Amino acid sequence: MAQLVNGYLLFWPGSPGNIKIEDLSQSSNLRIMSNERAYGWDFMEFKSNIPLDNEDHGILSPPYLYKIMCRRSGPRVLLLSTGKKIVDVLIEKEINTTLSPNLRPAHLKINDLVHLIVKSPDRYLLTSVYCRTPAYGADLQSLSMFGDDVGNAELFREIMDRMTAYRCGLGRLRDRKEIVRLGSDGAISFFWENERRAKEVESTLNYLKNNNLIETDWNEVLK
Structure with a gap:
């Protein structure tokens, strides 16, 4: 379970x-x-x-x-x-x-990750995005968006450059099933099911590492 x-x-x-x-x-x-x-x-x-x-x-x-x-x-x-x-x-x-x-x-570069996935959705899609909105001042301080493919929504693409994402959910591109949620403070959450899910989470971290989205001395792929 x-x-x-x-x-x-x-x-x-x-x-x-x-x-x-x-x-x-x-x-x-x-x-x-x-x-x-x-x-x-x-x-x-x-x-x-x-x-x-x-x-x-x-x-x-x-x-x-x-x-x-x-x-x-x-x-x-x-x-x-x-x-x-x-x-x-x-x-x-x-x-x-x-x-x-x-x-x-670790510090995860969530805003860069969100932009990367929107521009090049080759492996993952966005199932949720939590953003700060400094461009709107005190009138609108944050936004949260959820969906099967948030990065593909026209509204999100129109305003993403005026927001700073600090947390997001990543899903598989092939079936839109969420794998993991990640935060800029190194926070990670997912549903622990079996070996396949554990390996999928490790794979997403390797994806971040390979795209220079983890700020530590993370220089090795998880083995």
Whole structure:
């Protein structure tokens, strides 16, 4: 059954080499789930004394356990879970208290990505676009657009040069099914289903890397 997962693309600045799962799991609140490693992904269990995923206090009691999905490549890592707050707390309160230098989110050039896809839709299309609209001042500060192919809409093409996109959804060109949503702050969300979906998400990140749309030292294709 598909499950929505949220998290970040991060990098380890000044890393002496490949980041290891042991580097990420030094906290006593993290446990490597070694028996669940699959198609290049690692899984960890995160133990928290406070609820992070809208749990009912009257039914559940601490500790609260959360599954963490992790994909590593060189000094870069994807960290995902069933809620963005889980990953925020995981990074700030657990991983970055034991890892030095700290993990940092990658900057994704979403506005450039949107323009690239509109002009050259060879692999992907836009299923959603979130934009700031500085050209309109305080009268109109932001816009959100959704559809099967936002970049193909005449209205969007007419106004896109007066907007700055900071988040978007990417879908497959062949069947218009959304693959992943990406944010300029490195945020990533998608429906975790199977190996094919995991590989599709990795492929979209490689597409960004190959088009110089990731601002880190991301120089290797995910393997």
